[in-house]
Amino acid sequence: MSGKLIDLNRRAYLVAGAGGGGIGTAICVMLAEAGATVIAVDKTELGRETATKALAPFEGGHLVLDADLSDQEAVDDMLVRASLQAGAIRGAVNVVGGMLPHHWTALTDPLAPEAFDDVMRFNLRPTLIASTAVARAIAAHGLGGSIVNVASAAGLVSMAYGAGYGAAKAALINLTRSMAVEWGRFRLRVNAVAPGTIRTQKLGRARFDTKETDEMRQRTRDVIPLGRRGEADDVAGAVLFLLSDLADYVSGQTLAIDGGALARAPYCDGDNLPVFVSDPVLRSRLTGEEAGS
Numbered sequence: 112m113s114g115k116l117i118d119l120n121r122r123a124y125l126v127a128g129a130g131g132g133g134i135g136t137a138i139c140v141m142l143a144e145a146g147a148t149v150i151a152v153d154k155t156e157l158g159r160e161t162a163t164k165a166l167a168p169f170e171g172g173h174l175v176l177d178a179d180l181s182d183q184e185a186v187d188d189m190l191v192r193a194s195l196q197a198g199a200i201r202g203a204v205n206v207v208g209g210m211l212p213h214h215w216t217a218l219t220d221p222l223a224p225e226a227f228d229d230v231m232r233f234n235l236r237p238t239l240i241a242s243t244a245v246a247r248a249i250a251a252h253g254l255g256g257s258i259v260n261v262a263s264a265a266g267l268v269s270m271a272y273g274a275g276y277g278a279a280k281a282a283l284i285n286l287t288r289s290m291a292v293e294w295g296r297f298r299l300r301v302n303a304v305a306p307g308t309i310r311t312q313k314l315g316r317a318r319f320d321t322k323e324t325d326e327m328r329q330r331t332r333d334v335i336p337l338g339r340r341g342e343a344d345d346v347a348g349a350v351l352f353l354l355s356d357l358a359d360y361v362s363g364q365t366l367a368i369d370g371g372a373l374a375r376a377p378y379c380d381g382d383n384l385p386v387f388v389s390d391p392v393l394r395s396r397l398t399g400e401e402a403g404s
């Protein structure tokens with residue numbers, strides 16, 4: 112490792128799903144800042160334009176490429192082109208996935224099975240295809256590497272009205288472990304990050320929560336110990352650590368990036384007191400807040 116504690120040292124990393132303007136794009140920027148050569152892949156023109164703009168300020172021969180990451184042949188072709196220009200591929204960050212509006216369904220909804228199949232495919236197939244292609248390349252050049260899969264806190268707990276998404280991310284976390292075990296012999300580490308709620312803009316897509324109201328901010332403070340939603344850079348920082356040599360003996364793990372939300376006891380209220388603690392004097396003594404405030 113050089114003088115800097117984190118230096119990706121001109122190694123080439125694929126960012127799969129790079130141009131949404133949210134988590135994937137923030138990862139491209141942070142990797143470029145840390146000295147990586149970024150291979151940003153997105154299947155839409157808007158996504159490629161966004162990644163190109165984000166990477167423009169950085170030197171380092173970054174590439175922005177077109178491929179549908181759920182298409183094995185397209186990914187294999189893209190990786191051949193990429194390694195000719197960027198050199199040996201040393202890893203990947205798999206970002207593609209999420210929950211589209213039609214994936215929000217109650218389990219009893221007649222459309223739930225279709226939504227389930229679709230969300231599973233959307234969240235698993237691109238990661239499976241891109242990771243296996245990268246693993247083959249790493250096995251061939253023998254230099255070792257690191258893959259990070261973007262899962263979700265939903266995969267560690269549950270996802271009411273989006274059960275398929277929760278199940279897909281739980282499967283992704285398990286797939287991460289299988290990859291870590293199978294590919295350890297290639298000196299390839301595989302880990303996942305599990306973001307909680309992250310504030311991202313959605314390019315070209317409507318969101319439920321474009322405007323954050325005071326009530327939403329209060330609810331956020333009630334459930335997230337750090338009192339705020341995450342930012343894309345919060346996820347990118349954890350990804351950077353997992354790709355770097357600082358994490359050289361870390362594999363098969365899932366790191367929650369959730370402001371402490373999953374650490375909260377399920378029987379506590381917004382004041383972090385058990386729901387049965389009703390005595391206002393005791394509550395005020397423990398929280399330091401005046402009773403009734």
Ligand SMILES: NC(=O)c1ccc[n+]([C@@H]2O[C@H](COP(=O)([O-])OP(=O)(O)OC[C@H]3O[C@@H](n4cnc5c(N)ncnc54)[C@H](O)[C@@H]3O)[C@@H](O)[C@H]2O)c1
Nearest residue numbers: 128130131133134135153154158179180208209263306309
């Ligand atoms: N925002 C949150 O609160 C949150 C929380 C937990 C997990 N996550 C996860 O973060 C990831 C989303 O990150 P983002 O904000 O950068 O997403 P995004 O949806 O804004 O961007 C993803 C990009 O991937 C591209 N893409 C989609 N399918 C593709 C394919 N088959 N081939 C090539 N490109 C493709 C899209 O064009 C898009 O530009 C998802 O995996 C999601 O589950 C987000």
